[in-house]
Amino acid sequence: MRLALYVTCLVDLMRPAVGFAALRLLEGAGCEVVVPPGQTCCGQPAWSAGNRNLARDLAKKAIAELEPFDYVVLPSGSCADHIRNVYPQLLADDPAWAARAAAAAGRSYELSSFLDEVLHLATVPGEFAGSVTYHDSCKGLRGLGIKRQPRALLAKVRGLALAEMQDCEECCGFGGAFAVRFGEVSTAIVDRKCEAIAASGADAVVGGDLGCLLNIEGRLRRRGDTKTQVLHLAEVLAGTEPA
């Protein structure tokens, strides 16, 4: 099968390693993976800000780019939720685009659900000597039902032990522009997440959305925790890149 990897704007800029980890996992599973060169952003920031026209323009751009592929995979629950759940309603009243949006939505998957539900991945290359705790990001969890899949995949990582934190489904306080617009409120929320992570005793916190991870990492470090690793699920599953 031929699939498009949509690396997301945040991964592109802030942590390219996540994109390469996703690439290794998908190629390792025998997929033909293409990173469409024109991709920029799915448009979620515009939509969240309430700018419908801009959100539509960016949705159309992404849909057109992603049409030649059997599947689209995104290492982000929030961007996958945007394509799957927002694109169809955003373009529902546009006769030229409604069907295309619905088709794009049906073909697009968050990484862990694609690996688990479509590829039925039996083994993963990653190894992790220690315990990890998993943060359920809101859009993936409540928008796409991603809960079991990442845990099933983590269970295949050699050496890894899962140590669930209290309230793993609680929001970390990121919320895109929210984190900047209401910085102190966002910090108060992520503080609770950091306390839960610390109480779990895990060596690393793992999640499927880089936005949440940057938020959690930023607060952990500011609180003086330089030890707890903050990793994207793809990084843990794919392991270190062969030299």
Add this chain to the structure above:
Amino acid sequence: MSAASHSQAMFFQARATAQVRNAGLQKTLKKVRPLFVAKRAKGVAGLVEDGLDVEQLRSACAAIRRRVVDDLDVWLDIFEERAKASGAEVLWARDGDEVARLVVDIAQRHGVTKAVKSKSMLSEEARLNEALGAAGVRPVETDLGEYIVQIAGETPSHIIAPAVHKTIGEVEALFAKAHERPLQARTSADIPAMAGEARAVLRQHFLSAEMGISGANFLIAESGSAALVTNEGNGRMVTTLPKVHVVITGIEKIVPTLEDFATLMRLLPRSATGQGISNYVSLLTGTRGDNESEGPEKTVFILVDNGRAALAGSDFADMLRCIRCGACMNHCPVYFSLGGHAYGWVYPGPMGSVLTPLYTGIENALDLPHASTGCNQCGSVCPVNIPLPALMHRLREIQSERRLRPWGERLALRGWGWLAVRPTLYRWVARQVARYLRWLADDSGRIRVFGLAPGWTEGRDLTPPPSKTFHELYAARKRA
């Protein structure tokens, strides 16, 4: 005074910051949050143990409320006819000011000097206590939380737990002053004694008040009754002891039948406090009959619009289904970082972030629809399936359409959007941003001050990116 002019919602940002920095409040909120969440979880688990499907029940409750909202005028006509037939008077109020005028007028006609009240958020919308006081009628709140808030000179910070922001020490200080007694050392073990103290004071008011004012959780169309769901018993006193009973409620509170009411009662107490059923459930119909020993001589319903009718048939009609259980705020990460007073008007939490702009003016509450991470913890627990994040989002769109956002924000979004449809240029800019972020990092390799988004680095570091973007590295790899 209009709702907009007494709303403080425009100052959300400043109020939120103050509340986040209020250490005492933070301690209280931290203690109560898990209790609310655990209570609802237990309540819902009880339904599952009884073999009921919670999702089916939520759909059923939503359907009952949707049926009412879709034909609100018809159901209101039926209710009015049945309520009048049972001996009650039915009045209509366009807004809060009219509510206050009507209540003051009733009080004056009946020579009322004191009115006991059970909890009513609509009376907060109407600022009824102020109006009554100005007219020489003493309003006495009898719900324990409302009583505390009233003697503190404050407003409720939560719709079902009005004094949730107060510590025992603060309540003790208020009681000592209000009840003119010496201050005592108090712990949580003294709560029953303190409730008993309030009860003794309130008992005198119940017996001497000429008027009782309550809200209604529902209005039952088929019987013309008000349904009241309470835990302290004060609601019964307020609605049966004084000679005049005034029910103030929003026009959307109708349910068609008693059976529909029973269905909603499966979820209302469980969503609010986790109880299978509240301590008291009252159905109040008409006035005291000739051979009845209790009940008011006169019952007046005041059915209030105050912005509700305009929501019917609009993009926000879903919000009219709300049954005011408070589950949305009890599960909201933002609410539990701030408490209710930050929201600036009657309703806090996600419910308030939708209602306040709609009832007091979108331009008067610009921050509220944005004061959400979009986590949808509220929507996922709402007993009537109100898509709260979608409604907040629609309000954001209206702000954007009406150009109500700050120019800097609009400009930044436009610039970013312009770039995002030009991949080549976008890539180039992304590369410059990566380099700029690396340059910002200090000796320890972290960014501690980020001038473009100071809100981020107030409380968090930012780990700078590697020197090359994904697309840069990917292109190089493909060439190799």
